[in-house]
Amino acid sequence: MHQYDFIREIAPHAQSCHRKTGVYASCIIAQAALESCWGKKVPEDHKTKKCSYNLFGIKGEGPCGHVNCPHMEYENGRKVWHMAKFRCYHNYKQSIEDHCKLMMAKRYKPVREACSADEAAHQLYKCGYATDPKYAEKLISIMKRYNLYEYDID
Numbered sequence: 096m097h098q099y100d101f102i103r104e105i106a107p108h109a110q111s112c113h114r115k116t117g118v119y120a121s122c123i124i125a126q127a128a129l130e131s132c133w134g135k136k137v138p139e140d141h142k143t144k145k146c147s148y149n150l151f152g153i154k155g156e157g158p159c160g161h162v163n164c165p166h167m168e169y170e171n172g173r174k175v176w177h178m179a180k181f182r183c184y185h186n187y188k189q190s191i192e193d194h195c196k197l198m199m200a201k202r203y204k205p206v207r208e209a210c211s212a213d214e215a216a217h218q219l220y221k222c223g224y225a226t227d228p229k230y231a232e233k234l235i236s237i238m239k240r241y242n243l244y245e246y247d248i249d
Contacts, residue, residue, distance in 0.1 A: 098128070098133050098241065099241075101127075101128065101133045101134050102124055102128075102241060102243070102246075104134075104187065105124060105127055105150070105187055105191060106120065106124060106246050108187070108188050108191040108192070109121075109123040109124045109127070109191060109246060110246060110248055111191075111195075112191055112192070112194065112195035112198070113247065113248050114248060115195055116195055116198045116199055116207055117207040117208065118195075118198045118203075118206055118207055118215060119209070119211075119212035119215050119247050120243070120246040120247050120248065121212040121238045121243035121244045121245075121246050121247050122206075122212045122215045122216055122219070122234060122238065122243075123191065123194065124237075124238075124241075124243050124246060125216070125234040125235075125237040125238045125241075125243055126150075126151055126194075126219070126234060127150040127151060127187075127190075127191070127194075128237050128241075129230075129233055129234060129237060130150060130151050130152045131149075131150045131151075131152075134150065134187070137149050137150060138152065138162050138164045138166070138181035139162055139164060140162035140163055140164060141162075141163060141164045141165065141178075142163070143162075145162050145183070146162075146183075147159075147161075147162045147181050147182065147183040147184065148183065148184040148185065148186055148187055148189065148190050149162075149181050149182055149183065149184060149190055150187055150190045150191065150194070151190065151193075151194045151197075152166065152181065153181065153182045153190075153193060153194065153197060154179050154180060154181055154182065155180060155181075155182050156180070156182060157181075157182030157183045157184050157193065158182075158183070158184060158185065158189060158193075159183035159184055159185055160183050161180040161181060161182060161183055162180070162181050162183055163178060163179070163180055163181075164178070164179070164181060165177065165178055165179075166178075166179055166181075168226045169226040169227055169228065170226070172228070202222050202223065203218075203219075203222050203224075205218040205221065205222060206218040206219055206222060206224075212235075212238055212243075212244060212247060213231075213235050213238070216230075216231040216234035216235050216238070217231040219231065219234070
């Protein structure tokens with residue numbers, strides 16, 4: 096799937112999440128693009144190859160169970176690989192809806208209250224969503240390159 100097709104597919108769901116949570120749709124789309132490599136690399140079970148439709152790398156048990164797969168995190172500035180259980184969904188819409196629920200957690204209040212999508216990207220890192228020290232920069236780069244700000248609702 097081409098990047099613009101991916102954006103068109105998930106943008107309405109990201110905008111719906113924005114209306115419910117205040118998290119900028121541009122930031123949600125950028126997260127999904129970064130975390131899943133534009134939908135090409137969602138977590139899949141390393142043995143069964145079951146697809147998770149998990150656009151955001153959310154760990155745990157989902158509506159369709161989970162998949163076990165390796166993932167990389169930064170620990171003390173170094174890349175470290177671990178095995179983990181990632182939530183499974185029936186489709187991308189369900190993945191975005193779950194992300195929307197996750198963003199309502201108390202720890203993500205600064206993301207919801209951000210004054211701009213760029214600030215929300217920085218707050219995601221500060222709130223511990225990702226361990227990559229360049230996470231916010233990567234999200235902002237995607238938002239700028241694909242003009243995702245146009246999906247934000249006033």
